[in-house]
Amino acid sequence: MPEPSDAGAPAAGAPVSPDEVTAPPTLGVEEEFVLADRDSGAAVHRGPAVVHAALARLGAPHVTAEVSQAQLETVSGVCRTAAELAAEIARLRGGAAAAAAEHGCLLVPSGTPVLGRPGPPPFTDKPRYRAFADHFGPLVRDQGVNSCHVHVGVADREVAVRAVNHLRGWMPLLLALTGNSPYDDGTDTGYASWRSMVWSRWPSAGPPPYLRGAAHHERVVGRLVATGAAMDPGMIYWHVRPSPRLPTIEVRVADVLPEAEAATAYALLVRALVWGAVDAVRAGEPAPEVPDPLLRAACWQAARYGTSGTLPATHTPKCAPAAVGRLVEELWKRVEPRLGGCGDDRRVGDWLDDVQRRGTGADRQRRTAGRHGDRLGAVVDDLAVRPG
Numbered sequence: 001m002p003e004p005s006d007a008g009a010p011a012a013g014a015p016v017s018p019d020e021v022t023a024p025p026t027l028g029v030e031e032e033f034v035l036a037d038r039d040s041g042a043a044v045h046r047g048p049a050v051v052h053a054a055l056a057r058l059g060a061p062h063v064t065a066e067v068s069q070a071q072l073e074t075v076s077g078v079c080r081t082a083a084e085l086a087a088e089i090a091r092l093r094g095g096a097a098a099a100a101a102e103h104g105c106l107l108v109p110s111g112t113p114v115l116g117r118p119g120p121p122p123f124t125d126k127p128r129y130r131a132f133a134d135h136f137g138p139l140v141r142d143q144g145v146n147s148c149h150v151h152v153g154v155a156d157r158e159v160a161v162r163a164v165n166h167l168r169g170w171m172p173l174l175l176a177l178t179g180n181s182p183y184d185d186g187t188d189t190g191y192a193s194w195r196s197m198v199w200s201r202w203p204s205a206g207p208p209p210y211l212r213g214a215a216h217h218e219r220v221v222g223r224l225v226a227t228g229a230a231m232d233p234g235m236i237y238w239h240v241r242p243s244p245r246l247p248t249i250e251v252r253v254a255d256v257l258p259e260a261e262a263a264t265a266y267a268l269l270v271r272a273l274v275w276g277a278v279d280a281v282r283a284g285e286p287a288p289e290v291p292d293p294l295l296r297a298a299c300w301q302a303a304r305y306g307t308s309g310t311l312p313a314t315h316t317p318k319c320a321p322a323a324v325g326r327l328v329e330e331l332w333k334r335v336e337p338r339l340g341g342c343g344d345d346r347r348v349g350d351w352l353d354d355v356q357r358r359g360t361g362a363d364r365q366r367r368t369a370g371r372h373g374d375r376l377g378a379v380v381d382d383l384a385v386r387p388g
Helices: 047-058 082-102 127-136 157-178 194-199 214-227 260-282 292-308 324-341 345-358 361-371 376-383
Strands: 027-037 071-075 105-108 147-153 240-242 248-255 310-312 321-323
Touching (some): 027 082, 082 105, 105 376, 157 214, 157 240, 157 248, 157 292, 292 324, 310 324, 361 376
Antiparallel strands (some): 027 105, 027 147, 240 248
């Protein structure tokens, strides 16, 4: 939930036209993690102590508390290359895992607590979170879910809002590729991303509406705040949005990914997709006006079945159903020119191939459980980040 101080803030040289060779946009990544007891594997409320220890290792603003005291969030600095981003994600994961180990915890990249949430206290004791609890009640208590947010530098607010119109149709596919939360409270939910189902309870969460420009965006956000559906613009929890405080587009649809390399590849994919959307806006290309109910239904399908089902092609006007593999091919056509231009195509292509061959993080969790007689503690141990 917290906004980073500078993740993904843009450098000079934003794309101007599809035909012009430009520097790729900057990017930054926020990752949320479960803090699990080293012995039992269950989530534990040691967040304040672990965050304090992690800050000593990594510095502000790279670690922050989350709404649940059984969580921790890392916030990258501004990155410009794949090598910078990979090093930053590895540094933050390793440092946070070492801080967790100091307090008998594992740092677990799973969208939901595999073995369940601990009892009270339900949330971090900050004025903002206390206000959340007063206003939204059990929605706060039932949180403790973990996602990956990617910020891509887009300085022009008008362009950012219109670019989101081009991006919203890709959110179901991104969710299908990144599902990593099949278990919750010790039970197989049957979903690839149960996290997204828990998060969708917020009145301001889900796919963004089609917005005609920055002024329209501000009116809609203002009305949501006025109704009490959000306490402030920072609580507009759309899957993709112009950041309320930074000159970035923030894509927040994914579960936290199991490996650092997967998180790096996913973030590079998102950057290429956003870069293309910005170029499309500046070239005057219309975005498909996919109806909100269809887009929400496609996100549910993605959360339920991951890469094993079909999805409507919501990046196109007809939205015809297609196998996920076919949609990945369409996505690759969209992003490959920009990935190749900055040497990121191999890294992202290998990750996409791996997801299609071996499955998502959710599939990995289920395979691990199956190898250990459905003992979910083994899933926690397999996911846990090794201290750096």
